Amino acid sequence: MNSALESFASYLREHNLPVTPQRLAIADVVLGSASHLSADDVARELKSRGAAAGLATVYRTIEVLIRSGLVVERDFGEGFKRYEPARDMPHHEHLLCSICGRVTEFRDERLERITTLIAEQHRFSRQGHRLVIYGTCAECRRGLT
Amino acid sequence: MNSALESFASYLREHNLPVTPQRLAIADVVLGSASHLSADDVARELKSRGAAAGLATVYRTIEVLIRSGLVVERDFGEGFKRYEPARDMPHHEHLLCSICGRVTEFRDERLERITTLIAEQHRFSRQGHRLVIYGTCAECRRGLT
């Protein structure tokens, strides 16, 4: 079903790491989600599926998922981190709704070029960049009658 | 000397807020700094000037500084916040050296346009954006012989 979950199991086996039910359940939630979940979101989702795991285990498994390259960590300055499956889209930016917290992705080639140029101008060796656009999504604005 | 400090004193008086030595000392450090300080940086600098104030007071005064519009809060995903005097430059972006933590500012008109367009495309009402370019500065690379 979820091929990314398969990849994770393979990763674990290749690295001689035990394939535990908790790891699979956590990976299933994170890799299967379309959204950008916080550690707490993951724990809550697990519970609602009847497959609870301790928060500590959630954090530890997410760490493995990140090392495996299947998940990316994000910090939108909300006071906690979010985790996103490293799918298709090579590098992309985010729109964050400041009301509902919904995260939308987009990609724009120009940003790669611009940031690379700017880094050069400042004699920085560019490692990466992060752009977040803050605003309110259409749904939330509708609610604000 | 520091005219921003004067503005802060005026702000306090206009709002019937006591002008305390702690507030002035903290404002002097934050407003007078060219860099992007953390709350801890501010407390440490105060101590080194012999004008120490409790960390809680530092946080509370920074809050007032932000409300006064003289200081802007930044979160570069380092696990703590930084504070920057709201000087001249209207809106600007940051380069962050991942070795020494140095922050460099730059401004690029194109980013305003691009982010506004993208927000529109996603039917977001844009409130603002934040761009950080991560990399290593020239000085730090020199050290990495």
Added chain:
DNA sequence: GTAATTGCAAATTCTTTGCACATAT
């Protein structure tokens, strides 16, 4: 004088760690 601030310590939030017990291979 009185209302507001200060400082300290305790509380909070997110995340990490230590350790006894359980489990995958």
Added chain:
DNA sequence: ATATGTGCAAAGAATTTGCAATTAC
């Protein structure tokens, strides 16, 4: 068997808050 993971509770780091003592106006 044995190394590794898990859960819980305690520890950490940044920030906030409650409250008695202090200070600005």
